[in-house]
Every structure is written in structure tokens, then in C-alpha cells.
Amino acid sequence: MTAPSPLDPEFLARLDALLGPAGVQEAAALAGLDPGYHPDNLAAGVQASPRSVAEVSGLLALCHGAGVSVVPQGGRTGLVGGGATHSGQVILSTRRLDRVVEIDTAARLAVVEAGVTLQRLQEAAAEHGLTPGIDLAARGSATIGGLIATNAGGIEAFRRGTMRDRVLGLEFVRADGTVVSDLVRVLKNNTGYDLKDLIAGSEGTLGIVTRAVIRLERLVPPAATAFIGCASADSALVAAGRLRDRFPGRLRALEILWHDYAATVAQEHGQSLSGFGLDPAPVYLLTEAEQDPDLDIATAMEAEIGALWEEGAVTGAALAQNERQRELFWRIRDDSDAVSRPCPDAKTFDVSVPLSALPAYVARIRADLAAAFSPDMRVYVFGHLADGNLHIMVGDRPAGSMGRIEAILYDGLAALGGSFSAEHGIGLEKQDAFRRYGDPARRAAMAAIKAALDPTGILNPGKILS
Amino acid sequence: MTAPSPLDPEFLARLDALLGPAGVQEAAALAGLDPGYHPDNLAAGVQASPRSVAEVSGLLALCHGAGVSVVPQGGRTGLVGGGATHSGQVILSTRRLDRVVEIDTAARLAVVEAGVTLQRLQEAAAEHGLTPGIDLAARGSATIGGLIATNAGGIEAFRRGTMRDRVLGLEFVRADGTVVSDLVRVLKNNTGYDLKDLIAGSEGTLGIVTRAVIRLERLVPPAATAFIGCASADSALVAAGRLRDRFPGRLRALEILWHDYAATVAQEHGQSLSGFGLDPAPVYLLTEAEQDPDLDIATAMEAEIGALWEEGAVTGAALAQNERQRELFWRIRDDSDAVSRPCPDAKTFDVSVPLSALPAYVARIRADLAAAFSPDMRVYVFGHLADGNLHIMVGDRPAGSMGRIEAILYDGLAALGGSFSAEHGIGLEKQDAFRRYGDPARRAAMAAIKAALDPTGILNPGKILS
Incomplete structure (x- = not known):
């Protein structure tokens, strides 16, 4: 049960008057809600749910006047604590702005x-x-x-x-x-x-x-979904480039999965890659192309993959034969949560690496993690190959190892032109990395903008910059 | 000949010391340069041309310390006076940052x-x-x-x-x-x-x-370039939508030209649309699709245009038969300067209109301009149809009519979700319109950011916000 908010009863009364009884939920009502990905999402103990932009405006004017800080929340699916709250704050839920x-x-x-x-x-x-x-x-x-x-x-x-x-x-x-x-x-x-x-x-x-x-x-329906084994990450890049150029505008996904990740998630779903007729490969691509009035996409994809196989880049491939198999392919890609069953302490990192540097980057971090910790340390890598965005799940982490792991993953990334947070943002959890790897001049410009637009600092304070 | 700069000789000596003799040009040296699209681009009389980011940094630090404002210039092709200068300012030319x-x-x-x-x-x-x-x-x-x-x-x-x-x-x-x-x-x-x-x-x-x-x-070479007559702007929209969906990812241009514009530019180049076998139509599309390994694009485009002709949306079309004809099609689209020969006072406006509102918008402004001024007033309309960006050249403008013309073109545009400056920016020339049509809250947020990032206001002062 969430503790009562220490907010001034007069402030809470004004909040009630502004939003009506259905617009404000306090501790008891919040206790039944799913807090989402961060345990502190509901810690503020007061949630305001305006129904209109006028109510959002009134709510912010009220909080601004009272010096109460406001943390906006949508689906609470953020992965870096961007929605975390503490006592004395107000959660601004957009749940009733739903038109x-x-x-x-x-x-x-x-x-x-x-x-x-x-x-x-x-x-x-x-x-x-x-x-x-x-x-x-x-x-x-x-x-x-x-x-x-x-x-x-x-x-x-x-x-x-x-x-x-x-x-x-x-x-x-x-x-x-x-x-x-x-x-x-x-x-x-x-x-x-x-x-x-x-x-x-x-x-x-x-x-x-x-x-x-x-x-x-x-909206164009998918016409072919392929799970492709590749001889190496370099080969996967060659294959990916060829598929992009072969199906310009029609390719909707070009995902990469290293073997450990794909095999582990498949196994957690009671499947095996060999069940699709795929021999084990160091790296897999999952790609999907949309229907085209001028081309039998499935046949063309088979032909392109066949050519890549003859050149040695591709070691084998499975095309989804029906929607059930397509969904299974995607589940292997999407269900990264499955990794945390065999590897409960797996922590996800989210980097971008320019394609030309990506294979060497993955080889280096694997070697450095093995050298720094243990050759048996579990490291699962997958992601969105076409834009160089990798998700790296690191398990078997000794206590107090976070700084060293971040150093292995993030040192040198800026010099390559990559990013230590590709999709997930900074929130609370990447602030140390941001202080260490963010350009100080860029941070200073950001702080100037923050001070200009939110001079009293009531909007989601302590997130991104702190 | 540009007048000597009133800048302090000591400041100018420091500028020389920083950038070397080849890095600073004063009045006499500037007099031989093309000022570009705005007559005041070189009015400052002093141009600094740093060769490196370190020199740009040093130049700005110097100007910041001395309270001298800086106007950056590249190719001087801006259309709204964003590069205009006056005496006492320094032009920062990027001409030597050319690697x-x-x-x-x-x-x-x-x-x-x-x-x-x-x-x-x-x-x-x-x-x-x-x-x-x-x-x-x-x-x-x-x-x-x-x-x-x-x-x-x-x-x-x-x-x-x-x-x-x-x-x-x-x-x-x-x-x-x-x-x-x-x-x-x-x-x-x-x-x-x-x-x-x-x-x-x-x-x-x-x-x-x-x-x-x-x-x-x-880079994929073009495979088909078509000049298409349409029965109306509504028909042009139908045809454009069909072409986009027929050639997803392969269409590189979808331009629109109303008859007066196309006929006038063609005539100025000694051509006529009937010379391409095109009957006069109220509106034309100029479209270009790229080569595709799976499709004879030219044949497919002819077929699609044929279907649109049978439905009545298209009244006729010409496909470029060779590169010379393709260039001619594009010259009719690109050479808007040609309009100013028969219509010397033609002034270009640059709006965006959501596609669903675009045909009615053009009909309305034509009617309103005719009613407010004269049914013979020349109005040439063309632009980038696929993103709703229209260039409108208004000629035969009575003295002092600018405000009324802007009102006809811009009133109601924001409510439609359009923009009174799609591509050209605000610079100096659209400041009145920006004050009148820009959301005051948006302008205030912009002013706060400007003050935060350039507190002494030395960067291109008087542009955008003034």
C-alpha cells in the first residue's frame, strides 16, 4: 500500500476541485494498480488524470504556483525510470486523454x-x-x-x-x-x-x-518472413545490405539475433531453431518484406537468400510457411523477457553502433567482458540491425560490476559515432553514463534550455539532467 | 562599393590576427562578390572566413567579448533575407570550411x-x-x-x-x-x-x-518521367495518390503545376506543352520513378496513367522520350525565375496545405485575389504536391497590397493545419506574418530558448524573432 502523500491538504482540495473526484486517485486507489516497469512509478501516492488540455493547463498552473513537481505517465512501460516518482510529487496520468x-x-x-x-x-x-x-x-x-x-x-x-x-x-x-x-x-x-x-x-x-x-x-500486409542463418556478423551485414537494396521500400524489418539469444528464447518457448530446419549459425537475421503487385516477394526472397548462400554469407534459412510460424519467428525476436528465466540477473543495455563498426564492436565487448569477468559470463545480443541498434543483455554480473560493464560497453562508443542510449532514453538509470559519456558542452546547452522552459524545475525533476 | 565598416580598428586587427589576411575581407574585396538573393547580404562590409571549427570558435569568442554581432552565410541563396547584414556586423562565411x-x-x-x-x-x-x-x-x-x-x-x-x-x-x-x-x-x-x-x-x-x-x-537512376494533364486539382490528387501507391519507395518526385505557370515557363523557354503532345489542362503533374529490377517502370507508368485516363482523372500525358526531354520537363518545373520576365513584380509565397484541403485552398485564394484586386491579376501556382507545399507567385500587385495579399493567402491556414512558410523560413521578410500568424505561446517559448542559448543576442540578430 502506498503511503499517504505529504502534500498540503489545501493543495489536494484544489486538485479535487479542479479535476473532480474521478480525476484524482490517492494511496488506497493506487495500491491496486500495476506500477509498470519501475517500482517507484506510483510512489508519489497521488495521481491526477485530466480529461482535457484545459485541465492539464489548470493542473500545471496549480502545481507551478504551489511548487509541486509533476511526473507525466502514459503506459508506464519506460525502461530507464523516466516515470519514477517520490512522495510529495503529483503523477500526471494521461489515461483519460484517450480520444x-x-x-x-x-x-x-x-x-x-x-x-x-x-x-x-x-x-x-x-x-x-x-x-x-x-x-x-x-x-x-x-x-x-x-x-x-x-x-x-x-x-x-x-x-x-x-x-x-x-x-x-x-x-x-x-x-x-x-x-x-x-x-x-x-x-x-x-x-x-x-x-x-x-x-x-x-x-x-x-x-x-x-x-x-x-x-x-x-498498410501493406507482409508477404515473406525469413529467419536466416549467417556465417558471421560481417556476413549478416552483407546479407542485410543486399536485402535492403533488393526490396527498396518494401522491407519492413531487418533484425539481428546472435545465436545464444535466439536459441535461449526459442527454448523457453519450447521450440528449437533446428525445428525450422535451421542449422546453428553464429548470427541470424529476421527479415520481413511486404506484398508487391509486381513481384512474388516470397520467391524473390528465396532467390536472393539462395544467391547469398552460394556466396557463403548465408548458411541456411527458413521462410515462415504460415501465420503461426511467422508469429513464432517474431516471438523469438520480441520476447527478451524469456531470457530472464534462465538468467535472472540479465540487465539490458541499448546502444547504437554505425554499421561499418558493428561486427568488431560486438566481438570486442564479448572478449572484454569474458576477460574482465568470466569466459562463461552470459551475454545475449540482438537488435535492429538496419539502424545499428543493439540490445545487449548481460547476465552473471558480480556485485558492484555495473561501472565496469558500462565502461566495456560505452568506452569508445562516442568516438565511433555511436550512442550509449539508442531507444530507451536517460531517465534515472542512465544518468551516470550520461555524465560520463555526454559531451559537457551539449549537457550545458541542454541545462540552459531546461532552465529557460521550466525555470522552477517542476517538470519531471531529476530526470535526464540532475 | 560597400562602405567601410564602423567596427573598431582594434577589433579588426584582432580579427586579422585570428584568421590571417586570407581570412578577412573588407569593403574593397567584397565589392566584387555576388551578394546573392538579398541586396543587403554584404552590407556589413566585413567578411570573416574561418578554416576550422577552432577558428569559428575563436571568432565567436572575439565577437561575443566585443559585443559584435555575427551573420553566418553559405551560398547566399536564402529567399527571405536570413543572411542580410548591416554596418557594424561581421559576416561569417563558411566558404573555407569546404572539406x-x-x-x-x-x-x-x-x-x-x-x-x-x-x-x-x-x-x-x-x-x-x-x-x-x-x-x-x-x-x-x-x-x-x-x-x-x-x-x-x-x-x-x-x-x-x-x-x-x-x-x-x-x-x-x-x-x-x-x-x-x-x-x-x-x-x-x-x-x-x-x-x-x-x-x-x-x-x-x-x-x-x-x-x-x-x-x-x-542512388537509383530515373526510369520514367511523365508530364500529366489532369482534369482538376482534385483529379491531380487522385492521380498522385495512385502513383504513390503504385510505385512505393520508387517515386522520387510528385510535383504539381497549374496551367498558367507551366505554359508561361514553357513559353519563356521557346517551348509549348502541345509540342509534347499535351492538350491544355487546368493542372499538370510532373512525376519521376526510379529503375526497378522487377519492373519495366516506364510501361507500368504508362499503364497506370492509362487507367487514370479511362477514369477521367487524367486528360493526357507525355513520357520523356530521352534525357533532353526529361531535362526540359524539369526546366519547366524549376525555372520559376522565368515568370518574372513577363511578370516582373511577381512575388513568391511558400505555403503548406494538408492534401485534403489543398484543391479548395487554391480555388479560394484565386477567387479572393481576383475579387480583392482584379480578375486579370496573374497568379502562378506550382509546388511539391506530395507534401502539400505550394509556391504561389502573385503578380500585378498594386502598391501597398502586401498585407492584403498575405491575409488572403495566410488567413485560416493555421486552422487547416498548414504553414505560411513551408521551406523558406522567416528571415527578415516573413516577420510580419510570423507576428500575425504564429502562436504567441510558441513565439514566447522560442524567445526563451534564444535568450538561453545566446543571451547577448549576437547571433544573426533581428532574424526570425525581433
Whole structure:
């Protein structure tokens, strides 16, 4: 049970008056909720759920006046503690900002409120043969506001961009309650600074997203899904480049899985890769291409994979024979949680590495981790190959080893042009790394912007910069 | 001849000491240069041309200390006076920051200095079968730094994004000389605020771009270029949508030209549309699709256009029979300067309109301009249909009519979700419109950011916000 909030009863009474009884939940009501990925998400003990931008504005003006800090929350699926709270704060839940306001099929865009889940938007768009062009495993809980605030990525980013690129227009509320409305519905808009892209990825520290205009794309069903064994990471890169060039615009996924990861998740699902007719390989690609009126995609993919096999880059491949098998392929890619059953202390890191440096990077960190800890240390690597985004799960971690592991994974990454946080953001958990690996001049510019837009520091304080 | 600068001789001596004699040009040396699109581009009378980021940093530190303002210039092709200067300022020319530092073919990216022209980058990339994915008529003069600072758009934006989307990493220098280095080479990088996208489009008012990492795409030659007559703007939209969906990922241009514009430019080039076998139509599309290993694109395009003709949307079409004809089609689209020969006072406006509202918008402004001024007033409309970006040239303008014309073009545009400046920016010339049509809360947030990043206001003062 969450402890009572130490907030002033008069403040709480004003909150009740502003949002009505259904708009404020305190300790007892919160105790029944799933806190999501971070144990402290509900620790504030007070959740405010405005129903409109006017209520968000009123809530922020009230908190700003009272010096009470506000932590926005959507689906609580963030992985780095960006939504963590503590006593004395107010949680701003977007759960009642849940309207799909409009789908404009001619302009191919959607206008949605911040609390709409990705899956709801996907379903609303699909009714018109359209898609928001972004997808990730947490689609059922993750909200549009949260996806924007964290600039979510996922599997389609390599061709459609990250969430920032999916947003045409944005409405957000500043710390003092001022509503900034920029609900543009066009791609080209050069009228001053790009506030939209600044708010996107700012993890609720610069403004609260209330509404957005999202680009939609034509929804084309998948025509071929292949699980491909490769002779090495270098070979996987060759194969990936060939598949991208062979199916321009039609490839919707190009994922990479090193053997340990794929074999472990398959086994946890009672499957084995050999069950698909795949011999063990050091690395696998999972790729998916969409239907094309001019081409039998499945046949063309088989032919391309066959050519790669003859050249020695590919060691074997399985094409999904039906939707059930396709789902199984994707489960092996998506269900990274399964790793934590055999390896309960597995900790996920999330880096980007330029493709030209990626195979050597993975070989180096494996060697360095083995040398620093143990040759038996379990390291599972998978990710979004086309944009160089790797998720690295490190298990069997000795106590107090976090700093050394981060040093192995992150040292030298900036010099390569990579990133120590590709998709997940900074939140609370990557602050040490950010202090160590972030350019000080870049941090200083960010701090100046934070002070300019939220001078009293009530918006998600202690996140990103602290 | 430019007048001597009123800058303190001691300041000028320090400038000389910093950059060397080849790095500083004064009145006499500047008098021989082309000022570019704005007559006041060289009015400052002093141009500093640093050769390295260290020299840019030193120059800004010097100017910051002396309270001298700095106006960055690349190719001087900006259309709204963003590079205009006055006596007492220093021009920062990027002409000697002209190195293509690296082309990474495996990661498909280029690292370039700010003063490299778009054409040089295009040529350097083309040697490796790659392209920066952005193109516009000023390619020979426009620089990468200028394209970033103005977030240039052009014909490929609908599929590749604007310049902001082409930039992976950025190095820029703040007003006080601090270098912010964020030369990331990956798409996914969620480590704090998106300074890169904030600097892009800020027209030199927040920082000076010195170097960038630019995404490259595979260069695929065009396979079919068609000039298509349409029964109406609504029909053109139908045809455009069909072509996009027919050739996903392979369409590189989808331009629209209303009859008066196309006929006037053709005539100025000694051509007529009927010379291509095209009957006059109210609206034309100019589209181009790239080669495909699986499809005879020209045949497929003829078939698609034929189907649209049978449905009545298309009234006729000409496919370029050779490169000479293709160039001619493009000259009719690109050479908007030709309009100013028969119509010398033609003034170009640059709006974005969501596609669903675009045909009605054009009909309304034509009717309103005719009613407010004269039914004979010449109005030429063309643009990038796929992203709703229209260029509107208004001629026969009575003295003092600018405010009324802007009101007709811009009133109601924000409510539609459009933009009164799609590609060209604000600079000096769109400041009235920005004050009138920009959301005050958005302007206030922008002013707060400007004050935070350039507290003494030396970076391109008076541009965007004034």
C-alpha cells in the first residue's frame, strides 16, 4: 500500500476541485494498480488524470504556483525510470486523454490525444488501410504521449524514422500551464525553432504532450518472413545490405539475433531453431518484406537468400510457411523477457553502433567482458540491425560490476559515432553514463534550455539532467 | 562599393590576427562578390572566413567579448533575407570550411564541413553509388550548413524528409565560442534533448553549424518521367495518390503545376506543352520513378496513367522520350525565375496545405485575389504536391497590397493545419506574418530558448524573432 502523500491538504482540495473526484486517485486507489516497469512509478501516492488540455493547463498552473513537481505517465512501460516518482510529487496520468480525434485519409494523418495507446491508433488507422509506421512490443500499453516523450524507435525506424519523425504537429503544456499549440498537419513548416522535435525525447522535463498529429502510411500486409542463418556478423551485414537494396521500400524489418539469444528464447518457448530446419549459425537475421503487385516477394526472397548462400554469407534459412510460424519467428525476436528465466540477473543495455563498426564492436565487448569477468559470463545480443541498434543483455554480473560493464560497453562508443542510449532514453538509470559519456558542452546547452522552459524545475525533476 | 565598416580598428586587427589576411575581407574585396538573393547580404562590409571549427570558435569568442554581432552565410541563396547584414556586423562565411571529410559506404553516411555545396556532396556520394537524398535548384551554390540552418526541403522531402531528417550528427558553435560536438553516426540516439533538430531551421540565430554527418541513400537512376494533364486539382490528387501507391519507395518526385505557370515557363523557354503532345489542362503533374529490377517502370507508368485516363482523372500525358526531354520537363518545373520576365513584380509565397484541403485552398485564394484586386491579376501556382507545399507567385500587385495579399493567402491556414512558410523560413521578410500568424505561446517559448542559448543576442540578430 502506498503511503499517504505529504502534500498540503489545501493543495489536494484544489486538485479535487479542479479535476473532480474521478480525476484524482490517492494511496488506497493506487495500491491496486500495476506500477509498470519501475517500482517507484506510483510512489508519489497521488495521481491526477485530466480529461482535457484545459485541465492539464489548470493542473500545471496549480502545481507551478504551489511548487509541486509533476511526473507525466502514459503506459508506464519506460525502461530507464523516466516515470519514477517520490512522495510529495503529483503523477500526471494521461489515461483519460484517450480520444482518437480524427483520421484524415486523404492527408494520411491522425489527430490523437496523448493517452491513446499505440495499438488503438494502429487499429483505428488499419480500418482505413493505414498504419502509423511505428511498432514495438509494448504497443498494448505504451501511449502516443509516452512514445513522443521518449522518442520511441522500434523495428520500422530504419525506413520510417523514430517517433519524432512520425509527428507532424504537437500540442504541449509548459510548466506554468501555458498551452503551446502547433497542430500542424504538413511535413514542411519552417516557421521558427523546432519545438516539436525538442519536446519529443525530452522525457517530460520540458513540457507535457497533450495532443499530436501523426503521419500515417499505407498498410501493406507482409508477404515473406525469413529467419536466416549467417556465417558471421560481417556476413549478416552483407546479407542485410543486399536485402535492403533488393526490396527498396518494401522491407519492413531487418533484425539481428546472435545465436545464444535466439536459441535461449526459442527454448523457453519450447521450440528449437533446428525445428525450422535451421542449422546453428553464429548470427541470424529476421527479415520481413511486404506484398508487391509486381513481384512474388516470397520467391524473390528465396532467390536472393539462395544467391547469398552460394556466396557463403548465408548458411541456411527458413521462410515462415504460415501465420503461426511467422508469429513464432517474431516471438523469438520480441520476447527478451524469456531470457530472464534462465538468467535472472540479465540487465539490458541499448546502444547504437554505425554499421561499418558493428561486427568488431560486438566481438570486442564479448572478449572484454569474458576477460574482465568470466569466459562463461552470459551475454545475449540482438537488435535492429538496419539502424545499428543493439540490445545487449548481460547476465552473471558480480556485485558492484555495473561501472565496469558500462565502461566495456560505452568506452569508445562516442568516438565511433555511436550512442550509449539508442531507444530507451536517460531517465534515472542512465544518468551516470550520461555524465560520463555526454559531451559537457551539449549537457550545458541542454541545462540552459531546461532552465529557460521550466525555470522552477517542476517538470519531471531529476530526470535526464540532475 | 560597400562602405567601410564602423567596427573598431582594434577589433579588426584582432580579427586579422585570428584568421590571417586570407581570412578577412573588407569593403574593397567584397565589392566584387555576388551578394546573392538579398541586396543587403554584404552590407556589413566585413567578411570573416574561418578554416576550422577552432577558428569559428575563436571568432565567436572575439565577437561575443566585443559585443559584435555575427551573420553566418553559405551560398547566399536564402529567399527571405536570413543572411542580410548591416554596418557594424561581421559576416561569417563558411566558404573555407569546404572539406568532404569522409564517405562511409558501409554505414551510408557522409561527414562534411558546413561550406561544402550540395552539388559537391552529391558528386562525392555519387562516386560510390549514393545520394544525400535531398535536391533543389540552388544545389550549385547552397551549402550544407545553409541547408541545415534553413531546414531546406525540395522535391524529395516527401519520401526522404527535409534537411533536418538527413542529418544524423551535428557540430555547432555557440555564441560565446563553445563548441558543441554531437557527430553521431546513427539514427537512434536518445541521450537528452534534440539539439541537432533545434539548430536545424534556426537560421543561424542559436548556433553556427560547422560540420555534419549526413545520411546517404542508394542512388537509383530515373526510369520514367511523365508530364500529366489532369482534369482538376482534385483529379491531380487522385492521380498522385495512385502513383504513390503504385510505385512505393520508387517515386522520387510528385510535383504539381497549374496551367498558367507551366505554359508561361514553357513559353519563356521557346517551348509549348502541345509540342509534347499535351492538350491544355487546368493542372499538370510532373512525376519521376526510379529503375526497378522487377519492373519495366516506364510501361507500368504508362499503364497506370492509362487507367487514370479511362477514369477521367487524367486528360493526357507525355513520357520523356530521352534525357533532353526529361531535362526540359524539369526546366519547366524549376525555372520559376522565368515568370518574372513577363511578370516582373511577381512575388513568391511558400505555403503548406494538408492534401485534403489543398484543391479548395487554391480555388479560394484565386477567387479572393481576383475579387480583392482584379480578375486579370496573374497568379502562378506550382509546388511539391506530395507534401502539400505550394509556391504561389502573385503578380500585378498594386502598391501597398502586401498585407492584403498575405491575409488572403495566410488567413485560416493555421486552422487547416498548414504553414505560411513551408521551406523558406522567416528571415527578415516573413516577420510580419510570423507576428500575425504564429502562436504567441510558441513565439514566447522560442524567445526563451534564444535568450538561453545566446543571451547577448549576437547571433544573426533581428532574424526570425525581433
